[in-house]
Amino acid sequence: MLEYINQNAGAPRLPLRVNAIFGLFRTIQIQNIVPTRWKINWDQSTYEENSNLTNADNWIDNTIVDTIPSSADNQAGTVIVPSGFFNGTRQLKIWMSAPPTLAVDGPDMSTSGGASVDLSTEEIDSNNYYVYITNTNSSFTLTLDWFSEDGP
Numbered sequence: 001m002l003e004y005i006n007q008n009a010g011a012p013r014l015p016l017r018v019n020a021i022f023g024l025f026r027t028i029q030i031q032n033i034v035p036t037r038w039k040i041n042w043d044q045s046t047y048e049e050n051s052n053l054t055n056a057d058n059w060i061d062n063t064i065v066d067t068i069p070s071s072a073d074n075q076a077g078t079v080i081v082p083s084g085f086f087n088g089t090r091q092l093k094i095w096m097s098a099p100p101t102l103a104v105d106g107p108d109m110s111t112s113g114g115a116s117v118d119l120s121t122e123e124i125d126s127n128n129y130y131v132y133i134t135n136t137n138s139s140f141t142l143t144l145d146w147f148s149e150d151g152p
Contacts, residue, residue, distance in 0.1 A: 024083040026139050028092070029113075031076045033145035035102060037069035041093040042079045053084045065095040068128065092133040096144050100127060104146040107131065115140035 004011065032038055043061040050058070059081075079092065098104045107129045111117045118135040119142075131144070 026081050026083055026085075026136055028079045028081070028133070028136070028139065029076070029141040030079065030094070031141060031143045032074065033143065034074060035099050036144050036146065037071065037073045037097045037099075038144055039065045039067075039069045039073050039095045040077070040079065041065050042081070044079075051082075053082055056082070056085050056087075056090060059085070060090065060092070062093060065093055065130070069095055069097045086135040088135075094131040094133070094144075095124075096129045096131050098127040098146050102127065102146070102148075104148060106147050108145040108147045110143045110145075111140045112143070113140035114138065117142075 030038065030040070041060045041062050041064050043059055043064065046055075046061070047059045081092075096107055104127055106123075107121055109119060109121075109131060111119070115136050115138040117133065117140055120132045120134065122130040122132070124130060133142075
């Protein structure tokens, strides 16, 4: 419509007012190198029920990552969080797991997309780690893999 008006100077002009609410979001793509398995504490359904930032503490559910990931948890995923989610205390928690038959020497995590990402890990046992995302300044892709005890 605006293009038509710009190209047709004789067209009648109507006052037009656009009201919009804009939000800043961080898109976190999570990819894994098989046989890595993972789960995240982000509760998408709770977020969809009430996406107001005052409800942000309810968008994470650590009981989701209370059990070891299964082979059904091998898919890549996307988490979209409002930028205000990361407030210094809230964090995304990922349980990253390797099958017991795989000899690993810790997680190999890489990010791409130009974001500054605050990541940390906590060892559960030699094949299971928690990965914490505590802040990011923009969207990014996180790739989960393992350093192998057998070498590259």
